[in-house]
């Protein structure tokens with residue numbers, strides 16, 4: 301320091317060091333304020349912890365209230381795609397479509413994840429009394445055990461009726477058997493569940509379609525009719541789709557099938573067709589890439605399944621021919637989970653079909 305510096309009142313420290321010191325003091329002040337804030341907020345939260353926990357619990361309990369609209373007897377038909385995934389595991393639940401009409405709810409197939417998906421859509425599981433299985437590929441029923449069990453815990457009071465092609469008793473009896481120990485433990489513990497033990501089980505209702513017929517009526521109550529119809533999912537036989545009618549509205553749920561003239565009557569003038577869909581153009585593109593990556597087993601499976609699923613383009617042509625109002629694609633192969641791949645999935649369909657097309661996701665709801 302020079303005498304000139306002192307005389308002129310210049311800073312004692314070099315300029316750079318001085319700035320650093322000021323910045324450090326500011327940081328320390330900010331830190332002290334933050335610490336005080338955290339102490340105050342944290343202290344407040346600690347003192348109010350019981351109320352905060354109660355609030356969180358209350359929010360959790362009230363956040364998933366069943367939506368009464370599904371059970372409204374208002375002349376509307378509500379179609380909820382509760383499982384849109386392919387047989388392979390994906391983000392989506394496997395095969396599941398719920399149709400609500402006339403104050404009742406009907407479930408068509410109950411693949412893995414169906415109960416969780418229905419819960420996510422605020423459907424009251426305890427109020428579903430009928431399941432209609434299309435066929436016995438596992439991706440169409442392997443959520444049945446969980447669904448029956450949850451439905452019982454949610455307060456159902458009667459056994460779940462499970463209709464389906466011959467073979468349904470084998471599937472349902474096996475699931476009932478698998479849950480026997482669980483039912484015993486729970487009924488020992490809880491008197492309420494013991495009083496409703498019948499609801500812990502499912503009751504198989506085989507609905508064979510007589511030889512020479514294409515369909516059979518499997519439900520007729522409260523103005524709602526449901527017909528099981530023959531589809532073509534060879535070598536899986538029999539395989540059904542279902543037609544639900546209510547107040548002049550018609551919904552066809554295809555199950556698994558190729559596009560075939562057999563399903564034309566079921567699709568004819570339908571308001572909604574919920575149809576399985578197989579985008580051959582995407583699968584064919586993926587197969588050589590799978591082989592390139594050494595995924596030969598996946599490539600073989602992909603190659604081996606196209607012959608018994610519904611090609612998207614052929615489906616669009618048949619929907620046009622049948623005068624379908626709205627085509628809802630589900631059981632998506634390959635599973636597509638974003639806007640880009642969903643757009644690719646329906647590529648070319650609008651050239652063949654004038655109606656609306658929806659690539660369904662779990663939780664898609666359509667109200668007729």
Ligand SMILES: [Zn+2]
Pocket residue numbers: 435437533536556
């Ligand atoms: Zn199948």
Ligand SMILES: [Zn+2]
Pocket residue numbers: 387395437439440556631
């Ligand atoms: Zn399937």
